Amino acid sequence: MELDDTDLEEFDVELPLEDGTKLEDLNDEIEAFSKLCKQMHSLDLIKRTNDALEEFLCDEIELRVQNTCKGTFDKPMLRHSTKWLYSTLYPWLQIIFSSNSQLSHESIENRLVAWSKRLNYHFCMIFCDSRISELFDVIVDFPDSKIAIDDLIVCMRRLDKDYRYRLVESLHAAFRKRLLIPGAGTMDIINTYISTIKCLRLLDSSGVLLEKITGPFRNYLRTREDAARCLVSSWMDEKNNNNELIEELGRTEEPIDNQQDVRFNDDNWLPDPMDAGPDYKSSIYRSADITNLLVSLFDTTDLIIKEIQNQMASYLLTKTDYDTEKELTKLELFKLRFGESKMSTTEVMIKDISDSKRIDSFILGNDNPLRRNMSGSSSEVMMLHGTVISRLFWPTLKGEDFDVPEQISNEMVKYDEGFQIFKPRRKLQWLKSLGKVQIELELQDRTLEFEVAPIYATIIHNFQQQDKWNLVDLAKKIKIDPIILKGKMNFWSDRGILKELPNDEWLLLETAEEVDPSKRAFASNEENCDNIIQSLAEQKAEEFKMYWAYIENMLKNLGGMTLEKIHNILCSVAEPTTSSSNSSFDNNLEDLKSFLNQMVVEDKLEFQGGLYKAKIN
């Protein structure tokens, strides 16, 4: 905290004059003050005012910190303030001390140093307190606020260790109040956590502070179902170029699992710091690896691996060019992180896509005998490309069934035949609702191009022959539930291509109609492709559906029962229903409870006095 005269910024010089006083006035004032001091000294009052003086100076310092340092994180406030102390505050002190004419120059100097030491320490404390209280904002602003962190480091070094705990406590409180609340987005929480890691690393390289602050994050993120999804999706995100999480992912050191054991041959080994908590793992908290820290927020990596599989699946399925280069790079990164064996499923998924390329080019190419026979008769190009996936390795995909237009279903049959030549005795099972269709709509006044999900293409295709459809008729034609269809129809009406008339009639707008702009803006952002992977909750509900028959029969034959009893009986009686569930009845009580309550809501069960009862029809 040494004074550096070379870069006195304007900011500082202006300060003493900011209340409009002119330099001459100030000089007069100094003169008057020095006179006053001399007089007071001759009356022997100076000694008696020491306490008041000290109090006053401390107040001044507090005011200064309060008014100028607070909230400014992007300027070296510590240096500015020190400069202020020496250039503004202490000269006044000098005037006071030099009023004592008996004192030698040296002893004045000594006194001044003693005072300034005390005041500097006081300033340090006040400044540190102020920074600690606003550390949350500093973290949020990071890396723009790096200077503030540097200031804090300098201060903390001068103060005792007590301030470390004050810092942790204050940060805890701030997180609880401002971040770990339902209103904060999960991604924001994760990003703040990353900033926190970086800030605290600077403040404390041993990672003890970080370990102390991690607990609340871990506990809170556990309540967020989408935590793993957010984390993985930022890893998978391609569009965001300056995504630091991806960068961090690439900066890998060692697989996560290996980090837990102590390495006995580590020459750089250091004992855990004195104030480390019981959960402190020096390898994780000391290392600079943010990804590992993030992953360690979760109890197991399984959740993350599953999420990677799900998101990889959606990425791969939206591909139309079979190009898996980017995904392979990601896969390699993940492998380094999580180990080869855990990523094998994902590897198969990516391989499926590259295999599909081969299969597709075979079916469409000239090697295919079927195609060769046909090529003479019809010159049309097959416009259907397939992706063949191995069901066992992919997450459960939502496949709504509906009837695609005849031309397409014919193509599908041909494709299937081609596939059977490639892989005899295997049959393709089409997931019609997945995939993408490029369509061009030629209307009277406009031509539009879209890339849409097959269901939307099917809907609009039906308007080719017929301008007007009744919802129910159309639903019958493409064999889909009218209620679902209605939601899908809105996709086209939002784009001003279909129009809903009374009585569930839908009309094709050959000429564009003026659409209420407010409605339009609202609609245009609507998601085109729906989420194709079953969410975890849906999968769970699906699992319970298998047990529903058991529960229903149990309650019918044995009468009303409590939740615990139902769970007990299911545990001892039910057999694993499919190969997918790894043990007999491993669903926990909470899941069962929410399932049963759902059944009560759906009016399939009754709940009275703590007992679930079968509905009597």
Add this chain to the structure above:
Amino acid sequence: MEPTSTNSASTNNDSLRKSQSNSRVIKDSNSVLNRLKSELKQLMFSQPPGVSAFPDTDNLFNWVGSIVGPEGTIYEGLTYKITMKFPSDYPFSAPCVLFQTHCYHPNVDEYGNICLDILKDKWSAIYNVTSILVSLQSLLGEPNIDSPLNTEAAELWAKPEVYKKQVMKWFRESNNKM
């Protein structure tokens, strides 16, 4: 010294034999449990109309069930409760099936015992809970008059109106008792 040693040898042998037989019983009961579990699963997923059964609490050897009289018979719409007790050597011997609701029927006595060939001498391991339940349901509509347990019911079978009255009387009575 000698006698003691032989003694100890024999006890050792005994305990060995005992433990062997024990392990066999455990193994058997495990296989029976597995069989019962898979039968339950089959029943749960086939859901034959009008019949249902479930283990009584968590003991897989005792089941309770219900049978609804088949349509177009005198028993139409009436729900009869039954219990099934499975022997430890199931499926090599038949389970003991009893009507809990008093069933006025030529082949059911007042204690709920049932005279049905597949539950007695015609039992075979290929039958299972589902087939028993379905057989019982069809027995309600098609009694075997020739070997009655309840002779009065067998005689009345020819007079549906009187018979129906008796059925309803007993059905109500035993439902009230429950």
